Amino acid sequence: MTDVGGSHVAEQGTAVELVGLLSVEGRDVAGEWVKQVAGTLKGRVSVAELSRELGELHEALVQALGQGAADVHDEQMSEVRALLTELSRNRARQGFSPTETAVGVFALKQVLEPVLQDGTSEEIRAFGRLSRVLDGLGLFTIETYTQTREELISAQAEQLMELSTPVVRLWDGVIAVPLVGTLDSARTQVVMEKLLQALVETGSEQAIIDITGVPAVDTQVAQHLLKTIVAARLMGAECTVSGIRPQIAQTIVALGIEFDGIVTKASLADALKLALRKSGVEMVARKAGQL
Amino acid sequence: MTAPWLPDEAPQIYAITHNRDVVSIRQTIRVLAQRCRLSLVDQTKMITAASELARNTLVYGGGGAVKAGLVEKDGRRGIAALFEDSGPGIADVNLAMTDGWTSGSGLGLGLSGARRLVDEFDLVTEVGVGTTVTVIKWAR
Ligand SMILES: Nc1ncnc2c1ncn2[C@@H]1O[C@H](COP(=O)(O)OP(=O)(O)OP(=O)(O)O)[C@@H](O)[C@H]1O
Ligand SMILES: [Mg+2]
Numbered sequence: 284m285t286d287v288g289g290s291h292v293a294e295q296g297t298a299v300e301l302v303g304l305l306s307v308e309g310r311d312v313a314g315e316w317v318k319q320v321a322g323t324l325k326g327r328v329s330v331a332e333l334s335r336e337l338g339e340l341h342e343a344l345v346q347a348l349g350q351g352a353a354d355v356h357d358e359q360m361s362e363v364r365a366l367l368t369e370l371s372r373n374r375a376r377q378g379f380s381p382t383e384t385a386v387g388v389f390a391l392k393q394v395l396e397p398v399l400q401d402g403t404s405e406e407i408r409a410f411g412r413l414s415r416v417l418d419g420l421g422l423f424t425i426e427t428y429t430q431t432r433e434e435l436i437s438a439q440a441e442q443l444m445e446l447s448t449p450v451v452r453l454w455d456g457v458i459a460v461p462l463v464g465t466l467d468s469a470r471t472q473v474v475m476e477k478l479l480q481a482l483v484e485t486g487s488e489q490a491i492i493d494i495t496g497v498p499a500v501d502t503q504v505a506q507h508l509l510k511t512i513v514a515a516r517l518m519g520a521e522c523t524v525s526g527i528r529p530q531i532a533q534t535i536v537a538l539g540i541e542f543d544g545i546v547t548k549a550s551l552a553d554a555l556k557l558a559l560r561k562s563g564v565e566m567v568a569r570k571a572g573q574l
Numbered sequence: 575m576t577a578p579w580l581p582d583e584a585p586q587i588y589a590i591t592h593n594r595d596v597v598s599i600r601q602t603i604r605v606l607a608q609r610c611r612l613s614l615v616d617q618t619k620m621i622t623a624a625s626e627l628a629r630n631t632l633v634y635g636g637g638g639a640v641k642a643g644l645v646e647k648d649g650r651r652g653i654a655a656l657f658e659d660s661g662p663g664i665a666d667v668n669l670a671m672t673d674g675w676t677s678g679s680g681l682g683l684g685l686s687g688a689r690r691l692v693d694e695f696d697l698v699t700e701v702g703v704g705t706t707v708t709v710i711k712w713a714r
Contacts, residue, residue, distance in 0.1 A: 498604070501626055501684075530615040
């Protein structure tokens with residue numbers, strides 16, 4: 284037993300009582316806990332897996348309480364927190380609800396509840412204290428769960444942003460970005476950086492930015508476009524903006540944005556034709572019947 | 575300017591505190607613009623004006639809110655949006671409304687451009703108190 288210091292005799296008494304609740308002679312508390320939780324998860328986590336998780340948790344909890352831990356944030360609880368973090372993260376990733384996750388902790392209260400009927404008054408008081416500790420652990424579980432979900436969501440949003448902005452190679456020396464959907468500053472920036480990077484990687488000298496799928500172009504998006512075109516020019520490449528629909532053209536004019544000196548084409552096809560011509564590719568229509 | 579909101583439908587208020595709010599305001603305005611049957615060109619103009627004003631509210635006003643909804647006057651329907659912040663205010667309105675003038679690193683076209691994109695434009699500002707910009711686009 285670790286030294287808990289002379290002034291902690293009362294606390295040590297408490298610790299013994301709390302540990303006593305969790306490790307009863309002739310009773311498999313951890314096993315009962317597993318059974319209780321397995322019932323609520325309806326087989327979505329195997330009993331073997333639960334036994335491992337809750338067995339370790341039970342052991343760590345007994346140890347922490349034995350060392351005088353009274354709160355989830357206590358130093359002695361670090362192992363318990365680590366195990367709970369792992370458990371909540373797994374549940375969050377596997378798509379369990381917050382309730383299904385926290386029940387893993389709260390079920391232990393149910394297992395120990397009979398003490399309220401047939402326990403001594405010390406045991407009943409100890410149960411009250413242990414309940415508070417378990418409530419803290421349950422809340423900790425929900426917090427970790429939420430944090431994990433938020434991380435997942437922002438990771439997905441980032442992936443989506445990457446996905447929705449592909450830079451495609453149309454021909455040797457010609458790349459294009461078809462922009463689709465609402466452009467916010469972050470997304471426009473990502474696209475433009477990817478475009479410049481693709482120019483370098485593919486050694487292309489022609490880039491087409493197609494905005495057919497963009498519902499509105501405001502000053503911020505226009506500024507990103509203009510900056511990219513200037514940057515591409517400095518890198519020795521030429522940009523063509525295609526797919527400026529009538530309502531966008533009228534809006535740009537009313538806003539007063541000047542696209543002077545920037546090559547624009549009505550469609551992606553027209554822009555490609557121009558880019559090919561500029562890179563020296565000639566296209567000849569074949570006569571019918573001729574191979 | 576007080577917007578003649580539809581009597582049977584209260585305008586809604588949306589917070590402008592994040593970049594993503596600017597995007598969702600564009601979508602809100604689009605839905606309203608379609609409901610009062612603005613042409614595609616007018617829809618795009620109103621959405622773009624809202625985008626500019628929302629971003630100014632966020633960037634220069636330090637955040638605020640927009641009240642948006644349908645309006646009616648002389649039997650005509652339209653869409654109105656009132657952007658409000660309690661930021662530093664604009665000391666020289668004429669300068670701020672000048673094409674190409676920016677105190678930041680923008681194109682300096684948002685405010686003056688927004689005025690050209692809508693049918694009615696009203697700016698009330700007081701240094702140290704805040705800025706309110708109201709815009710209306712009527713269906714033709
Ligand atoms: N709500 C506001 N509160 C305080 N100052 C404002 C506000 N809105 C605009 N301004 C001032 O007016 C100037 C001009 O605004 P405007 O929207 O025309 O240009 P910008 O935002 O600088 O650039 P952009 O072309 O990207 O919109 C701003 O630079 C800013 O100094
Ligand atoms: Mg602006």
